[in-house]
Amino acid sequence: MRRRRKYIVSFQHQVKYVFKILVPIILILGVYWLAVNAILNYQLKTSDYIFDFLSKKIPLKTPSLLNKMKDLNYLTLQQVKIYLTGGLLILLISIFFILSVFFHRTAGPISRLTKYLKMLSEGKQIPPVRVRKTDEFKEVAFYIEELRKYLEENATKREEIIKKIEQDLYKLKTSPSQELISEIESLIKELKKLI
Numbered sequence: 001m002r003r004r005r006k007y008i009v010s011f012q013h014q015v016k017y018v019f020k021i022l023v024p025i026i027l028i029l030g031v032y033w034l035a036v037n038a039i040l041n042y043q044l045k046t047s048d049y050i051f052d053f054l055s056k057k058i059p060l061k062t063p064s065l066l067n068k069m070k071d072l073n074y075l076t077l078q079q080v081k082i083y084l085t086g087g088l089l090i091l092l093i094s095i096f097f098i099l100s101v102f103f104h105r106t107a108g109p110i111s112r113l114t115k116y117l118k119m120l121s122e123g124k125q126i127p128p129v130r131v132r133k134t135d136e137f138k139e140v141a142f143y144i145e146e147l148r149k150y151l152e153e154n155a156t157k158r159e160e161i162i163k164k165i166e167q168d169l170y171k172l173k174t175s176p177s178q179e180l181i182s183e184i185e186s187l188i189k190e191l192k193k194l195i
Contacts, residue, residue, distance in 0.1 A: 014100065014103045014104065014107045017099075017103050017106075017107075018096065018099045018100055018103055021099055022092075022095065022096060022099060025092070025095055026092065029088050029091065029092065032088075033084065033085065033088055036084055037081060037084075040077050040080060040081055043077060044073075044074060044077050047073050047074075047077075105134055105135050105136055106135075106136045106137070108132075108135060109131050109135045109136060109137040109140075109141060110137065112129075112131075113129070113137065113140060113141060113144060116129055116144055116148075117144065120144075120147070120148065120151065125152070126148055128145060128148070129141045129142075129144050129145040129148060157190075158191060161187050161190055161191045162191070164187050165184055165187050165188070165191075168180050168183055168184045168187070169184065172184070
């Protein structure tokens with residue numbers, strides 16, 4: 001089976017479904033980020049109060065040590081915020097690409113099957129329906145292929161019956177007989193069964 005030439009097969013379908021799933025995930029992660037950010041800000045303010053309290057209660061010979069501890073605590077909380085934000089961005093990008101691949105596996109077969117069904121509805125012959133191992137909708141493709149084979153067989157049978165009727169009509173014109181008339185009637189009944 002040859003590889004797909006275009007990764008975006010049906011832009012409208014692929015983007016629509018990716019964003020239908022991605023938007024709720026972004027909202028959930030955004031709420032999570034805001035909650036964690038609020039907690040970290042609360043811890044930062046609380047630690048400021050603790051350091052202020054300690055500086056008043058415990059006389060230190062070097063107040064710069066307390067300021068260094070305060071700065072270190074502030075830097076640690078800021079680093080946690082940065083790592084959290086970076087992690088969430090990486091997670092969002094990963095989810096976007098995973099969803100793109102998944103919907104590529106669904107959009108390709110959907111667009112191909114839609115094209116085949118349109119051709120069938122227009123009465124055109126379609127090539128055999130094939131899907132890749134990694135694609136979705138294999139069962140639908142199988143039934144469309146079965147329908148294609150059935151329609152092809154019926155078309156062949158109809159053509160054979162029409163040729164027989166044309167031959168019998170020609171014979172009937174040259175020498176009319178009751179036997180030819182009954183044969184034509186039976187062929188017409190067969191043709192009606194196929195329609």
